[in-house]
Amino acid sequence: MGLPTLEQMQLQHAAAQVNALHAELIDDDRLEEWPDLFEENCRYSVISAENHNRSLNLAAVFCDSRGMLVDRIVSLRRANIFPAHSYRHILGPTRVKSTSGQIVTTQTNYVVLMTRNDGQTSIYNSGKYVDEIDVSGAAPRFLSKTAIFDTHLIDTMMVRPI
């Protein structure tokens, strides 16, 4: 195995950066900016490994357009009732699994810590992202993002994106 080429390093860096920004926008409650990280015709799903590993497609969250992502956020802000909480994503290294033209497929481990009003922080969700990232534009964007979570027991509810 040789050293990575400059292009491979650039792709890896771009993919890691967009994942870091994804986490930052959610954790810092800049949710209105979050859908902008996705292509118009994107897919975003949060699915338990329990279902995914059985080839069952039922997801906790499944969106197949940027509009649906916006709707999730508007619903969170205006309609849904939930315990006050914040997230903190801890991301593992992003690995480029394959590239096809301007589309990079990557995998990234994550842990989402949740802090509720009582001040306790707990591991809320842990799993891996499998992403398709379009690097053709000025900024990389997710063509698809799938969060496959091991923590199939969801604590109370899931209102914020993972």
Added chain:
Amino acid sequence: MSIRQQTDAFDQAPSTAGCRVPYRVFTDRQYYDREQENIFKGNCWSFVGLEAEVPQAGDFKSTFVGETPVILTRDSDGSLHVVVNRCAHRGALVCREMRGNRASLECVYHQWAYDLKGNLIGVPFRRGLKGQGGMPGDFDMSQHNLRQLRTETVGGLVFASFSETVESCRDFLGPIVVEQIERIMCKPITVLGDQRQRIRGNWKLYAENTRDPYHASLLHLFHNTFGLYRSTQTGEALMDANKRHSLLYSIAASNDDAADKQAYGDARTFDTEFKLQDMSLLKGRQEFADNVTLVILAVYPNLVLQQIQNTLAVRQTVTYGPDEFELVWTHFGYQDDDAEMQAIRLKQANLIGPAGLISMEDGEAVEIVQDAIVGEASATSYIAMGGGRAEDADHLVTEGAIIGFWDNYREMVGFDLEPA
């Protein structure tokens, strides 16, 4: 301002309208323990799974009746069995996987083996090894089976009971519940997946929640906003003859915005002008000739069967203790669903479950009660919307089915346990 405590006068005469439930039934371990004995191990049928989860001979699924671990199996002859997941030897879990397929059940500790009905079929070194050890001469394999529960199915839903005396499952459910189960389970189903939700509250708060159409349009604001369900819509709240179970349903009727605004008055704000960017979320098909778009069938003690638009699911309650339970949502469709129908169901799944846009609040509703009643020994709730009696209603502004639940609970568990 004076602080008025609610009284603990819950042992009211039956003629008194309104129901008062002492909050300690949600927090005191004594009630929880008695529920396990008198309800989950008592004269009840508990939901344990769908036949479609164990379609093949040898398929099994680990689950719970109340807090007791059980295994649902399908034997080689196609019959279904439910056994306690506890080895007859020294009490180890016999089945440590969530689901799978096996010819027999074998405890890993000492490899005692059971057939899929739960009968003991093998004990290693039963006659000793090289003349040493072995079980006593009078050891009778047939006396050491897994604890076998009565198992019956209704419309592909599998129920189990510890009781030898309880009526048949069909009679326990009653005609209204059976009819509703058979309405939804009208043709072969296919499981789409599970969702598991841990709620830090007492399981009975969720039993109340699912018998409570009053909260639906007030707590779940997403739902309202799109006219999927409103208290002003046509609907009914019905119970079985014993008032254990509850059927809430509504029919897609014309929505009248003016009437809604009047009905809600100054209730918590919601925005009827709210528009989705992507309306495909609400795309669906009319599946049932009766035009009913919402069914919440709460089956005592641990099941909800639901149809919300085109989402079909069972929700099973697993108790962890007085202040914690798990809800297991198993979504399904029909085997003859075309690709578009499958896509509709998977997209509409966004509406329900722990991340459901219209139902995620129920977990929070349970927890804010549990948090508020901590340590409360005498105060009670007050349940009276719709008249305060366990009566059917031809509308959805009622809490009658909650009172029906408590009438049954009082009979099986009682409210009068002495503080520990």
